[in-house]
Amino acid sequence: MNSRMLIIPSIDVSRRKVVRIKRHELAGSIQSFTPVEAAKYWEREGAERLHLIDIDGAKEGRLVNLDIIWEITSNVEIPVQVGGGVRTPNDVRKLAKIGASAVIYRPKPLNDPRKLGEFRKFPNLIIAVDLLEDGTPRGYDGKVEVSELGRWIGEVLYRSMSRGVLITDVAVEGLETGPRIELLESIVEEIYGYLDTGTDGFGYMSR
Structure with missing residues (x-):
């Protein structure tokens, strides 16, 4: 087994701001920097990858902050894995098109074979x-x-x-x-x- 551990900084975005999440609930925003500034900061600090979640998208069940996601992927050189609001194979394609290196998908329900089968063709998918x-x-x-x-x-x-x-x-x-x-x-x-x-x-x- 490969025992290497990679620590990936997480950036949660809601209403165009970086926010804090506690136990899956919004716990306030961080006013000191924008999502793009946060991404650049972690890249300067040596992060090898970023974890970016569209909190608005996760709540609404659709992709919401596509412009912010694109702005982040366009301004950093490291891979950015993106989640939040992914419901269909087309959502995976949209995120890949704007620079997501991997797309995070949470099936509902988790054990639906049909849902899981629809996403088999995407090599950049993370469950x-x-x-x-x-x-x-x-x-x-x-x-x-x-x-x-x-x-x-x-x-x-x-x-x-x-x-x-x-x-x-x-x-x-x-x-x-x-x-x-x-x-x-x-x-x-x-x-x-x-x-x-x-x-x-x-x-x-x-x-």
């Missing part, structure tokens, strides 16, 4: 999974035990043929308490066991 406090995935039609979670995520990756998975731990998101390491380790171990060769990588968000 997003939100974990609730008890360690189970949000938006899953059914019940998944924590002990089976990694294997289930592996199956989702296999069905979608995505390049990776982004796991957001809603229980600790934005609290600056650090990740739940034991939960993450068990998930990654099960995923690699299910897929055998693994995928491009796994992202874990706790901030």
Whole structure:
């Protein structure tokens, strides 16, 4: 298993401002810099990749801040993975066209084979999974035990043929308490066991 860890700075955008998110809820805006200035700052600091989320798009279920996304991808040299409001294959195409290096998609429901199949042709797709406090995935039609979670995520990756998975731990998101390491380790171990060769990588968000 490749043990290299890549820390990716996250920029959340709402109403054209950089905002703070705590446990998936808006927790205020940051007035000191614009989204583009934030992206340039992280690039200067040595970030190898940026994680950009259109919070307005995520809430409305459609792409909203396309102009800001394009402005960011046009002003930095490093790859920018983008999510928020992605619902259709055409949304993936639109984001790729304006410079997104990878597109984050959260299927609803997560275990819908038809939905996952529609996105199999996109090599730049990252599947997003939100974990609730008890360690189970949000938006899953059914019940998944924590002990089976990694294997289930592996199956989702296999069905979608995505390049990776982004796991957001809603229980600790934005609290600056650090990740739940034991939960993450068990998930990654099960995923690699299910897929055998693994995928491009796994992202874990706790901030």
